[in-house]
Amino acid sequence: MKQFFKMFFASLLAMIVASVIVVGITVGMIVSAVKGVKTQKNTARVESASILVIETDKRLHEQGEQNSLASLSNDISYSAGLYDVIRAIKAAKDDENIKALLLKLNGGRNGWGTMEQLREALVDFKKSGKKLYAYGDGITQRDYFLASAADVLYLNPAGMMELKGLATQLTFFKGTLEKLGVEPEIFYAGRFKSATEPFRSDRISDANRIQISEMQRDIWSTFLQAAAQKTATDTATIHQLASVGGIYFASDALRANLIDGAKYWDEMEELMRVVVDKKTDEKIPYLSINEYAEHMDDVGGKGDGRIAVLFAEGEIVDGIGNDYQIGSESLVKSIRQIRRNDKIKAVVLRVNSPGGSALASEVILRELQLLKAKKPLIVSMGDLAASGGYYISAGADSIFAMPNTLTGSIGVFGMMFNISGGLKDKLGVTFDEVKNAPLADFPTASRALTPQEAARMQATIDTIYSTFKNRVAVGRKMTPTVVDSVAQGRIWSGSDALAIGLVDGLGGLDRAMRSAAAKAKLSTYKVITYPEPVDQYRRPSVPS
Numbered sequence: 001m002k003q004f005f006k007m008f009f010a011s012l013l014a015m016i017v018a019s020v021i022v023v024g025i026t027v028g029m030i031v032s033a034v035k036g037v038k039t040q041k042n043t044a045r046v047e048s049a050s051i052l053v054i055e056t057d058k059r060l061h062e063q064g065e066q067n068s069l070a071s072l073s074n075d076i077s078y079s080a081g082l083y084d085v086i087r088a089i090k091a092a093k094d095d096e097n098i099k100a101l102l103l104k105l106n107g108g109r110n111g112w113g114t115m116e117q118l119r120e121a122l123v124d125f126k127k128s129g130k131k132l133y134a135y136g137d138g139i140t141q142r143d144y145f146l147a148s149a150a151d152v153l154y155l156n157p158a159g160m161m162e163l164k165g166l167a168t169q170l171t172f173f174k175g176t177l178e179k180l181g182v183e184p185e186i187f188y189a190g191r192f193k194s195a196t197e198p199f200r201s202d203r204i205s206d207a208n209r210i211q212i213s214e215m216q217r218d219i220w221s222t223f224l225q226a227a228a229q230k231t232a233t234d235t236a237t238i239h240q241l242a243s244v245g246g247i248y249f250a251s252d253a254l255r256a257n258l259i260d261g262a263k264y265w266d267e268m269e270e271l272m273r274v275v276v277d278k279k280t281d282e283k284i285p286y287l288s289i290n291e292y293a294e295h296m297d298d299v300g301g302k303g304d305g306r307i308a309v310l311f312a313e314g315e316i317v318d319g320i321g322n323d324y325q326i327g328s329e330s331l332v333k334s335i336r337q338i339r340r341n342d343k344i345k346a347v348v349l350r351v352n353s354p355g356g357s358a359l360a361s362e363v364i365l366r367e368l369q370l371l372k373a374k375k376p377l378i379v380s381m382g383d384l385a386a387s388g389g390y391y392i393s394a395g396a397d398s399i400f401a402m403p404n405t406l407t408g409s410i411g412v413f414g415m416m417f418n419i420s421g422g423l424k425d426k427l428g429v430t431f432d433e434v435k436n437a438p439l440a441d442f443p444t445a446s447r448a449l450t451p452q453e454a455a456r457m458q459a460t461i462d463t464i465y466s467t468f469k470n471r472v473a474v475g476r477k478m479t480p481t482v483v484d485s486v487a488q489g490r491i492w493s494g495s496d497a498l499a500i501g502l503v504d505g506l507g508g509l510d511r512a513m514r515s516a517a518a519k520a521k522l523s524t525y526k527v528i529t530y531p532e533p534v535d536q537y538r539r540p541s542v543p544s
Helices: 002-041 082-094 112-126 141-147 174-180 206-231 235-243 250-255 265-276 289-295 328-340 358-372 420-427 451-476 480-486 494-499 509-519
Strands: 050-055 098-105 131-136 152-155 183-189 286-288 306-313 315-317 325-327 344-353 377-386 398-401 406-408 412-418 491-493 526-530
Touching (some): 050 289, 082 098, 082 112, 082 289, 098 112, 098 141, 098 265, 112 131, 112 206, 112 377, 131 141, 131 265, 152 250, 152 265, 174 183, 183 451, 206 235, 206 491, 206 494, 286 289, 306 328, 306 509, 315 358, 325 328, 328 526, 344 509, 358 377, 377 509, 398 494, 398 509, 412 451, 451 480, 491 494
Parallel strands (some): 050 098, 050 286, 131 152, 315 325, 377 406
Antiparallel strands (some): 183 412
């Protein structure tokens, strides 16, 4: 019997191991097959007289996202990023198979910098003579900013339109922490550095109110200009409509010339059939921006020279990082690959980041300095290039931002929480310890910081802040006094950043590419991108 069980469990183990191997091989074969299908799709032809469709509810990352297992479900195999969408719109402008472009308005979720770049691309598309149409069952302000570029804009007769101005609401937790018996211990440098305000105050500070108001002013001005162009009126008229709440229903929007008509979707489709010369019973050749972007070649342009576009999107963190984080190790790996590739003659660093780890930012900046010593480095800023996002940008040859990019925030903060009082009062939990040196247990959340420890924390913050300002001064060729005057943790719009010297020009990725080509003296070039697009079923490994 003993021998029987030994044989039984040995056989069972062998079956389990074999099953795991078979599953692994099968998944590998599936992924390989899917990759093969994707390659074939890239060569697919676009149907004649197609209508390219962009739906506004998608959150656009800088790069596209792959789904290597899409063939096993109904999911799309490629989700276009901002870079893909802009390239696709540009390609559609000259593609004889693309008859028109249709915006389906269903609630925009992208930042204003992204929206500005998209709108610029849509306006450029119309220069081909092809029409840009827009339709929504309802229209938000963000959607209207894009749709204002359309030749024809329709709203569902029962739909509503948003025109109300801008508001920024912050949530404060100071009172909550007091009720819980949690004591925040906060250290910061820069009077505008507002990230810790929700934990140390119960209202917006005067300094923060100033910078929020100015950001709203710049964004609202851009919106008003776009709306005024669409309605052939002036910005004061649009602002007045928003101030009095004069736009709510489709009839209000039509009366104010904000839209070109009120139609149901079936009526819009009849118009689309006329555009592509299809009969009532014929299918309209819609083509999604995801499909069209996937059809495009991964490497565009011509010539032997190459320009690398290096995407840096998300919070800056130490180590590898996750999807849509800027992990210092991961980004450094890409930077080194680019630096060692002699075919790459210039680099555009595309930054879309609210900041993060000071150490990770310094590590990245050092590698970028080594890269810049060998080839031109240009920065293109997206929605955000603030705090650490500006830190890694400051040393570039040139920096370009959109008018409503949020940048600057040259400041530092650190925060800890003393939870001992709350745990003792609420749950009866106490702490005790034995240590052989005064700072042996620092940092800790089990007691309040001593004066010595608090001074140590503030000194650390001040030192990092001083280093940050020095990096900006060297990179932007400014005096320390000038840097200090535009720092203090203050956030600036791209337009204001240009006026104070934190950026060199306004424009999107195309503007930065032209600058990179000029710096490298390239009349023709190919574009390659780093890193590889995110795959929902592949996670990053440790960089080599």
